Amino acid sequence: xxxxxxFREGGTVLSVNGRIDTTAAPELEQAIIHEIDKGTRKxxxxxxxxxxxxxxGLRVLLATAKKLKNPGDKFGLCSLSPEVLKIMKLAGFxxxxxxxxxxxxxxxxx
Numbered sequence: 001x002x003x004x005x006x007f008r009e010g011g012t013v014l015s016v017n018g019r020i021d022t023t024a025a026p027e028l029e030q031a032i033i034h035e036i037d038k039g040t041r042k043x044x045x046x047x048x049x050x051x052x053x054x055x056x057g058l059r060v061l062l063a064t065a066k067k068l069k070n071p072g073d074k075f076g077l078c079s080l081s082p083e084v085l086k087i088m089k090l091a092g093f094x095x096x097x098x099x100x101x102x103x104x105x106x107x108x109x110x
Contacts, residue, residue, distance in 0.1 A: 001016065001017065001018035001019060001020065001024035001027060001028070002016075002017040002018060003015070003016055003017075003027070003028065003031045004017070005031070005035070008103075008107055009042075009107045009110050010042060010110065011040065011041075011042025011043060011044060011074060011107075011110060012035045012040045012042065012043050012044070013043075013044045013045075013046055013103060014028075014031055014032065014035070014043065014044070014045050014046065015046040015048070015049070016028065016045060016046065016047055016049065016050050017049040017050070018049065018050065018051075019050070019051060019052045019053075019054075020050055020052065020053040020054065020056075020057035020060075021052065021053075021054045021056065021057065022054055022055075022056040024057070025054065025056035025057045025059070025060050026056075028057065028060050029060045029063065029064075032060070032064050036064075036067055036068070041068060041070070041072060041073045041074070042073065042074040042075075042110060043064070043068065043074070043075050043076075044074075044075075044076050044077070044078060044100075044103065044106050044107070045061075045076070045077045045078070046078055046079055046103055047077055047078065047079055047080050047081070047084055048078075048079035048081075050080075050081065050084055051081055051083060051084070052083060052084065052087075053084050053087055053088075058087075058091055058093065061077070061093070061097065062093075062096070065096060065097065074098075074110050075097070075098070076097065076098035076099065076100055076106050076109075077097055077098070077099050077100070078099070078100040078101065078102055078103050078105070078106045079100075079101070079102055079103065080099060085099075
C-alpha cells in the first residue's frame with residue numbers, strides 16, 4: 001500500500017493505493033494520526049486505487065471518525081470502488097461516514 005499526501009481547500013487529501021488489509025491498516029492509521037498531530041482537522045481519504053478493505057481498515061476509519069468529531073472537523077471518503085462500497089454498506093458504515101463520488105464533490109462540501 002502507498003499513501004500520497006496533498007493539501008487542498010484547507011485540508012489534507014490522503015490518496016491510498018493498494019489493499020487496506022490487516023498488514024497495511026497500521027500504516028494508514030499512522031499517516032492519519034500524523035496529520036491530526038500536525039493540527040489538520042479536515043481529512044479526505046481518496047480510495048480510487050483501493051480494491052479491498054478489511055475489518056482492520058474499517059477499525060482505522062472508525063477511530064479516525066471519533067478523533068475528528070468536533071465542530072469544524074471534516075472526515076470523508078471519496079472514489080470508492082464498487083467492492084469497497086459494498087463492504088461499507090454491509091458493515092453499516094455508509095451512514096457513519098461522509099462518502100463522496102469524487103474529490104471535487106468532497107472538497108466542494110467543505
